[in-house]
Amino acid sequence: MIILTIDLLKANLAAIERSIDGARAHAPGGQPPRLLIASKYFTVDDMALLDAAGIRLVGENRAEGLEEKWLRWNRSFEFHFIGHLQSRKARQVLPFVSLIHSVESLSLVEELNRRTDMPVKVLLEVNISGEESKYGILPAAAEAFLDRAAAYERVMFTGLMTMAPLVDDPEASRPVFRSLRELRDHLGTIFTGRYELTELSMGMSSDYEVAVEEGATIVRVGSALFSGA
Numbered sequence: 001m002i003i004l005t006i007d008l009l010k011a012n013l014a015a016i017e018r019s020i021d022g023a024r025a026h027a028p029g030g031q032p033p034r035l036l037i038a039s040k041y042f043t044v045d046d047m048a049l050l051d052a053a054g055i056r057l058v059g060e061n062r063a064e065g066l067e068e069k070w071l072r073w074n075r076s077f078e079f080h081f082i083g084h085l086q087s088r089k090a091r092q093v094l095p096f097v098s099l100i101h102s103v104e105s106l107s108l109v110e111e112l113n114r115r116t117d118m119p120v121k122v123l124l125e126v127n128i129s130g131e132e133s134k135y136g137i138l139p140a141a142a143e144a145f146l147d148r149a150a151a152y153e154r155v156m157f158t159g160l161m162t163m164a165p166l167v168d169d170p171e172a173s174r175p176v177f178r179s180l181r182e183l184r185d186h187l188g189t190i191f192t193g194r195y196e197l198t199e200l201s202m203g204m205s206s207d208y209e210v211a212v213e214e215g216a217t218i219v220r221v222g223s224a225l226f227s228g229a
């Protein structure tokens with residue numbers, strides 16, 4: 001049960017947008033980052049609130065239920081996939097999303113390539129902190145991974161994604177975000193001509209401002225929409 005009113009949602013959204021604007025003053029420059037709302041907090045019906053608040057980009061975590069949400073809401077939102085994705089569920093996701101943030105296995109790359117005729121945009125999920133509980137390729141393995149992935153010609157890596165460790169102090173995430181940007185810059189040079197690595201998907205409710213300062217192009221926000229609810 002959501003106890004989020006449209007007025008509170010709009011106020012929280014406006015505050016988030018102001019914070020993003022503020023953080024951009026300290027950012028490397030370029031396009032404004034896109035605000036993606038994590039739709040796992042909203043049922044298919046409750047997504048009406050997001051629509052009414054003017055949100056246009058949502059990210060789903062689960063393959064189950066994605067099609068239903070997409071069928072109801074694809075005229076309102078662009079859908080991305082942000083959760084862990086097993087290869088065998090790739091085809092439940094592929095038709096409904098314009099970007100998959102969480103690619104970290106070659107079997108998934110292979111499956112995506114097999115299931116599509118058109119280019120599929122994806123991000124490489126990198127486990128910057130090296131925590132064992134986290135998904136993602138270790139930074140030292142990213143180049144070799146992309147080298148092998150490059151054989152699957154319909155899968156287009158357009159950047160990197162990371163999940164920072166959960167911490168109380170957002171500043172603790174800064175080195176993680178900075179490392180992701182530096183890795184993206186490094187890989188971008190190596191893979192020129194094959195991949196255009198422009199995207200950095202990083203930052204969540206607790207640390208999106210720091211992520212924007214470090215060059216995030218997409219921030220993924222959920223729980224901050226509920227503050228005060």
Ligand SMILES: *Cc1c(COP(=O)(O)O)cnc(C)c1O
Nearest residue numbers: 038061082204205220221222223
């Ligand atoms: C839920 C989720 C988010 C948003 O997290 P909040 O802390 O609620 O802002 C971002 N990214 C992923 C992959 C998520 O699953």
